[in-house]
Amino acid sequence: MSAMNEKKITMAKLVVFYSRADENYFGGAYRYIPVGNTEKVANMIAEVTGAELFKIEQQVPYAADYDTCIKQAKKDLQAKAQARPALVSMPDSLDGYDEIYLGYPNYWGDMPMAVYTFLENFDWNGKTIHPFYTHCGQKGNIKTTLVGKTLESTY
Numbered sequence: 001m002s003a004m005n006e007k008k009i010t011m012a013k014l015v016v017f018y019s020r021a022d023e024n025y026f027g028g029a030y031r032y033i034p035v036g037n038t039e040k041v042a043n044m045i046a047e048v049t050g051a052e053l054f055k056i057e058q059q060v061p062y063a064a065d066y067d068t069c070i071k072q073a074k075k076d077l078q079a080k081a082q083a084r085p086a087l088v089s090m091p092d093s094l095d096g097y098d099e100i101y102l103g104y105p106n107y108w109g110d111m112p113m114a115v116y117t118f119l120e121n122f123d124w125n126g127k128t129i130h131p132f133y134t135h136c137g138q139k140g141n142i143k144t145t146l147v148g149k150t151l152e153s154t155y
Contacts, residue, residue: 012096013051017042017103018115022064030066037134038103045101045132056104057088058114076113084117099128106135 019036039055046053062069076083094100104115111133 011098013049013099013101014054014094014097015042015046015049015051015101015103016054016056016118017101018056018105018112018118019103020062020069020105022069023066025066036105038105041132041134042101042103045103049099049101051099051101054091056114056118059086059088073107073112077107077110082116083113084120085114087114087117090118090121094122094127097127099130101130101132103132103134106133 017038019039019042021033021036021039023030023032024036025031042053042055045051062072076085102115102119104111
């Protein structure tokens, strides 16, 4: 075996996340936070893995107050074709990454619609995806199979 074949090429890792700061709900009370929980977890993962970070941000963000945000997000989720909000920015390519950590808050057992906007814009063939999510403590389990189904439909 040649030295070229023995050498393993390691590609970069990326943590992609959507996070909610501003007014949030914690254990029965509303509280303002400057950095969302998913962003905190994304930063921890990046620190441990050495991954780069990319924050998914909507061009028209949801309201800062929790109740209005919930109404807006639920309206997007229940839209006939499910909304795909425009994003502030998008990476030109994910070709340089073979491992991607994908984080988002649990919105009624689903991903925020902006995450779908991001996922549907790339070819995920050959990528290893590690989904993670945060929630405000309600019972239930998000359907992480949604990530797989969305990725399958992109290639």
